[in-house]
Amino acid sequence: MSAITIMAVLQAKEGKEQELFDELQKVISPSRAEEGCIEYTLHQSMDDNGTFAFYETWKDEAALQAHIESTHYQTYRLAVEGLIEKREVHRLHKVAQ
Amino acid sequence: MSAITIMAVLQAKEGKEQELFDELQKVISPSRAEEGCIEYTLHQSMDDNGTFAFYETWKDEAALQAHIESTHYQTYRLAVEGLIEKREVHRLHKVAQ
Numbered sequence: 001m002s003a004i005t006i007m008a009v010l011q012a013k014e015g016k017e018q019e020l021f022d023e024l025q026k027v028i029s030p031s032r033a034e035e036g037c038i039e040y041t042l043h044q045s046m047d048d049n050g051t052f053a054f055y056e057t058w059k060d061e062a063a064l065q066a067h068i069e070s071t072h073y074q075t076y077r078l079a080v081e082g083l084i085e086k087r088e089v090h091r092l093h094k095v096a097q
Numbered sequence: 098m099s100a101i102t103i104m105a106v107l108q109a110k111e112g113k114e115q116e117l118f119d120e121l122q123k124v125i126s127p128s129r130a131e132e133g134c135i136e137y138t139l140h141q142s143m144d145d146n147g148t149f150a151f152y153e154t155w156k157d158e159a160a161l162q163a164h165i166e167s168t169h170y171q172t173y174r175l176a177v178e179g180l181i182e183k184r185e186v187h188r189l190h191k192v193a194q
Contacts, residue, residue: 004143005140005152007104007106007140007150007152009104009185009187024192025192025194028192028194029194041191041192042191042192042194043102043104043187043189043190043191043192044189044190044192045187045188045189046101046188046189046190047187047188051187053104053187053189055102055104055152088106090106090140090142090144090148090150091142091143091144092140092141092142092143092150093140093141093143094138094139094140095121095122095125095138095139095140095141097122097125097126097139
């Protein structure tokens with residue numbers, strides 16, 4: 001089974017930018033500590049400080065699933081529920097070159 | 098000046114998936130060879146084979162500008178003009194952690 005890369009672009013609700021940013025940062029280190037995590041990087045848009053993006057790579061589908069079911073991810077999803085205007089998630093494979 | 102990360106998600110026009118994929122692959126090695134290129138990775142969606150994504154990091158704004166003005170990038174943009182249904186580009190900074 002091959003590695004899975006996630007690109008997730010998140011748009012904060014108006015006035016919730018900092019609150020969302022704080023919650024997003026909390027989930028980075030526990031996610032990176034997961035056994036199946038290859039990379040996990042948070043970004044903030046240069047053009048709109050309410051837009052954030054995660055770029056993550058997981059060893060395989062099982063590792064991604066374990067992440068989604070983890071306590072820290074579930075806590076994070078609850079914490080950001082009222083803070084997100086729009087969320088776009090892409091499940092990707094890297095094209096070898 | 099800090100590094101700039103680009104996330105670009107591209108959707109092929111119906112029936113143009115393979116043609117777009119071929120053109121996208123051509124631009125990888127000359128882009129990686131550019132002096133200011135830190136990373137440059139192409140992805141294909143697991144859920145829709147007409148959706149592709151670039152994840153790129155450039156040393157600074159000048160490096161990104163040089164890339165955009167490069168012959169290989171200009172050639173690529175011309176070659177894919179009639180092949181792309183939708184393009185979404187985010188200019189990002191990595192959040193240090």
